[in-house]
Amino acid sequence: MDLWKASQTYVQKILDSKPSASANAPAVYDSTPGKMRILLLDEETTAILSMISTQSLLLQNEVYLIDRLDNLNRERMRHLKCLVLVRPTSDNVQLLVNELHDPNYGEYELYFSNVIKKSSLERIAEADDYEVVKSVVELFLDYLVINKELFGLNLFSPKHCIFGDAPESWNTGPFIRSVEALTSALLSLKKKPLIRYEANSALAKSMAIETLYNIQQDASLFEFRQMDTPPVLLILDRKNDPITPLLTPWTYQAMVHEFLGIRNGRVDLSSVPDVRVDMKEIVLTPDQDPFYADSMFMNFGDLGASIKEYVDKYQSRTKSNMNIDSIADMKRFVEEYPEFRKLSGNVTKHVTLVSELSRRVSTDTLLEIGELEQSLVCSDNHNQDLRQLRQYLTQNLPDDVKIRLVALYGLRYGYPDSSNSNPSALPLLIDALAVARVAPARVHALNTLLRYAGISERQEDLFRTDSLFSRAQSGFKGLQGVENVYTQHVTLLERTLASIVKGRLRDNLYPFIEGGGSSRDRPSDIIVFFVGGVTYEEAKLVAQINASTPGLRIVLGGTAVHNSKSFLDDMEYVSSKW
Numbered sequence: 001m002d003l004w005k006a007s008q009t010y011v012q013k014i015l016d017s018k019p020s021a022s023a024n025a026p027a028v029y030d031s032t033p034g035k036m037r038i039l040l041l042d043e044e045t046t047a048i049l050s051m052i053s054t055q056s057l058l059l060q061n062e063v064y065l066i067d068r069l070d071n072l073n074r075e076r077m078r079h080l081k082c083l084v085l086v087r088p089t090s091d092n093v094q095l096l097v098n099e100l101h102d103p104n105y106g107e108y109e110l111y112f113s114n115v116i117k118k119s120s121l122e123r124i125a126e127a128d129d130y131e132v133v134k135s136v137v138e139l140f141l142d143y144l145v146i147n148k149e150l151f152g153l154n155l156f157s158p159k160h161c162i163f164g165d166a167p168e169s170w171n172t173g174p175f176i177r178s179v180e181a182l183t184s185a186l187l188s189l190k191k192k193p194l195i196r197y198e199a200n201s202a203l204a205k206s207m208a209i210e211t212l213y214n215i216q217q218d219a220s221l222f223e224f225r226q227m228d229t230p231p232v233l234l235i236l237d238r239k240n241d242p243i244t245p246l247l248t249p250w251t252y253q254a255m256v257h258e259f260l261g262i263r264n265g266r267v268d269l270s271s272v273p274d275v276r277v278d279m280k281e282i283v284l285t286p287d288q289d290p291f292y293a294d295s296m297f298m299n300f301g302d303l304g305a306s307i308k309e310y311v312d313k314y315q316s317r318t319k320s321n322m323n324i325d326s327i328a329d330m331k332r333f334v335e336e337y338p339e340f341r342k343l344s345g346n347v348t349k350h351v352t353l354v355s356e357l358s359r360r361v362s363t364d365t366l367l368e369i370g371e372l373e374q375s376l377v378c379s380d381n382h383n384q385d386l387r388q389l390r391q392y393l394t395q396n397l398p399d400d401v402k403i404r405l406v407a408l409y410g411l412r413y414g415y416p417d418s419s420n421s422n423p424s425a426l427p428l429l430i431d432a433l434a435v436a437r438v439a440p441a442r443v444h445a446l447n448t449l450l451r452y453a454g455i456s457e458r459q460e461d462l463f464r465t466d467s468l469f470s471r472a473q474s475g476f477k478g479l480q481g482v483e484n485v486y487t488q489h490v491t492l493l494e495r496t497l498a499s500i501v502k503g504r505l506r507d508n509l510y511p512f513i514e515g516g517g518s519s520r521d522r523p524s525d526i527i528v529f530f531v532g533g534v535t536y537e538e539a540k541l542v543a544q545i546n547a548s549t550p551g552l553r554i555v556l557g558g559t560a561v562h563n564s565k566s567f568l569d570d571m572e573y574v575s576s577k578w
Helices: 003-015 043-052 055-060 090-101 118-127 172-189 202-217 252-259 290-295 300-322 327-363 366-378 382-393 399-413 426-435 440-453 492-501 536-548 564-577
Strands: 037-041 063-068 077-086 105-112 133-138 144-147 150-152 194-197 232-237 266-268 281-283 525-531 553-558
Touching (some): 003 055, 003 144, 003 172, 037 043, 043 077, 043 144, 077 090, 144 536, 150 536, 172 202, 172 525, 252 290, 252 300, 252 327, 252 536, 281 327, 290 300, 290 327, 366 382, 382 426, 399 426, 399 440, 426 440, 492 536
Parallel strands (some): 037 063, 037 077, 077 105, 105 133, 150 553, 525 553
């Protein structure tokens, strides 16, 4: 199960590649009528396509213009063929109807990123008075491919808040969007799974029910070859592990997202001190950047050595390219120049990123903070941790660092009337946040988080230390154990996946959806979807399990890919709704 391969197959189907030059050579501009093409997208397919394709690939396949279907000021160019890739929403169907009533282009090929309603097809057919539509195709590309085993939906607050008026209710629009995207992912991976969900989550259960309904409604689309053991779709709720999004991550991809943010494969560096103009926004996707693909799951300690080796490699290439003593040398240099220039930009990009990460770690004393975070969630040093935490609340640290520390404490120890054996000081810590002039809205977010994912709301004990899933032990053979004091925490996802792979996932905690079948077999294909957002730390775990466990294939998705800020932003927004 490889999301890159699945999605790029669809891209090639849209392009129906007939380049006017070889695959390795630049595309040649051909103005012959009928060969030039324009590509029309909507807001979401623009983001989807940008994650899995490049401008050069489109040019090689004779797509010379890209525009938005909702841009009503497009120039009329009847000599162009038009490719349309949009989501099959009612708004897009109406835009297409309007377009076909007065066509701007000579002919149209329509591609929808998911299943389109029959009534919508009929409206489009009726509007095609000039018979310019040459084909209509359903693809299953209705989600953002982030890594080959990770997909997301960008459902962030406030615009796309998934929560309704209570913690256990969906907002209708994001609910429909999530189900459609998950159905699309299953179809693109060619899987008809058994569906399980976390029993304490009304959000996960309603999504499981609706996903099964979609599968049954479009049964003919899910007639795939039967496997020896059926695949499993596991729908989880972020509230059962609120710890992972709050901890400081220590691997490259996750750190970039935590400190700078990765959005649709791009990183905004405009706030970085003394950054070069051409580095204010950079592209960061593993399929287009070999160094990033090799290093994105590296621990911060190993990253420094890796980036030095990368710079050394660039310097050696520079020296070799300076020796131009003949026409042959000059020809070779000119031929290699685009690759050389690309390497130059890539080295600068990663040096800039790693330098900024190092600066953030230093200025926010994150090594010391990270050690306390791990102690709060992995040890039983209540008094010592509390003393250290109180000291940090008096220091000049960002508000969100203080909020995260108190949140981790509250999620571990709860309020004083909880059943926890340690006397909780949570109310005093919340008062200390006010004294430290932490923004009141962020304190509201903290209280909302404890209501949403506190001790009484979670399905399992996140802090147990007396089982085979103790923090110092991985649930999978081949995975590295604790590498240092900053990486002790083991996510609930790892424990859950270890249980399902061994056939020990408890039915009372993770039931099969009624009417969707069940099995005691150990699955080899597992699709996990997080309602409430997933993290890059969990994506790293899945990538490691896939690499170290032959025959096991896991894909991970979520309503969003969170860092601590976006997770707290969600809580801050819903604090006014709840």
